[in-house]
Amino acid sequence: MGETSLRVAMRDHPQGMVSEGDFLVEQTPRPAPGPGQALVRVRHLSLDPYMRPMMNPVRSYVEPLKPGQTMPGATVGEVVESNEEALPVGAHVACMLGWQEYGLVTKDAARIVDLDPGDISLALHVLGMTGATAHYGLLHLGDPKPGETVVVTAASGAVGSVVGQLAKIKGCRVLGIAGGPEKCRYVTEELGFDECLDHRADDFEQRLAELTPDWVDILFENVGGPVLDALLPRMNDHGRVVLCGNISDYNRDEPYGLKGISHLLLHRVNVYSFVIADHRDYWPGAIGELAGWVKEGRIRFREDVAKGGLKGAPSAFISMLTGRNFGKQLVEVAPANVASPAGN
Structure with a gap:
């Protein structure tokens, strides 16, 4: 094809808080699809907290990233060339292409997204991995x-x-816990939680006791950390802790x-830790039920979309990790009105 594709790689393993200097932004050759493959132009990239521990050289449920590897991530895009x-060609698909503009997929590694073109980003959150x-x-x-x-901790976030x-x-x-009055108002007034506490408030633990x-x-x-410390003494006998993340x-x-x-x-509390990638067979039924509740208006959501393409992904990623985003963090890799290079 003779064309290029922008990608963002991990430059090196971060020390402590990740910085923009830990990423490498570069042009690479745009791949051509082989037999049984399709070339996808990414429209939206999902940024998720799990990406940060993948940058550490430690044993985990996935192989840690090596310096120079493309950052991982869920994407939704348009098929622009296909074998x-x-x-x-023209189909919208959800797939795991990571932080890059173009990538190759097979039918087993992509899910057709049956949504209006303006709504395909939902396949990356409430009707995708986040919702599942x-x-x-x-x-x-x-x-x-x-x-x-x-x-629910991180109650204004994508999963919470x-x-x-x-x-x-x-x-x-339902009691939500979030960072700041604005997020707490969103949690109660728009999402319909009964209460929401600001974990940064001086009287957080006192109010938590009053409300439980x-x-x-x-x-x-x-979240984990001090927030979890405050919550464990409030657990009921035979309560359940669902351990989904530990962003702190x-x-x-x-x-x-x-x-x-x-x-x-x-208090004989049961603790369940899980990674949704281990339960792919569960996704279709969950997403189907969620789609019905979204259509009925019983589930609402908010997207925080970083514009300007992949070059802004590192900054948006850091904002998400430090709680400066609001809602599901996405990167608009390519606007929907940009013509696709199908067939060139």
Whole structure:
């Protein structure tokens, strides 16, 4: 083709808080599809907290990144050239192409997105991995019952915002925890949580005790650190902790640790940790049910879209890790009105 594709790679393993200097932005040759492959032009890239621990050279549920490797990530885009009948030119697909403008997929590595062109980004959050994470974590692992108290940390974030709304659908009392008054207002006024606490407030622990007089039945945990320390003493007997994320630790050289483990034993609390990539067979049913609730207006969402292409991805990633974003963090890699180079 003789064309290029911009990509963002990890320059080296970060030390502590990730910085823009830890990334390498470069042009690479645009790939040509072989037999059974399709070339996809990425429209949107999803930025997610799990990407940060992948940058550390430690044993994990996935192989850690090596310096020079393209940053990973879920993407949605348009097929612009194809040698695969199941992936026709013009189709929108969700796939894992990472931080790059173009990539190759096979039919087994891409999911056709049956949404209006202006809505395809939903396949990266509420109707994609984010939604499946919330659905599996709360409804399958947490198993909420009507009248139970559910606490959701990072409640205004991509996963937490869906979790709380699912809990309300199931008849629970829902308390969100977020960073700052604006996010707390969004959680209660737009998402419909019963209460929301600002974990930065001086009286956070006092207010937490006041708002959980009958203790906490389900804790959906995305943050860890001091917030988790404050919550574990509030757990009910035989409560459930769904451990989805630990974002407060992702930029630490040394782990914060778990200080309240005795409360888990004293109150016979079950802890469920999970990674939604282990449960791919669960996705279709979850996404189908979520799509119905979105259509009915029972699940709302907010997108924080970084414009200007991939060059802005590192900055947007850092904003997400430090809580400066609002809602699901996306990067607009290519505007939808940009002509695709099909057939050239």
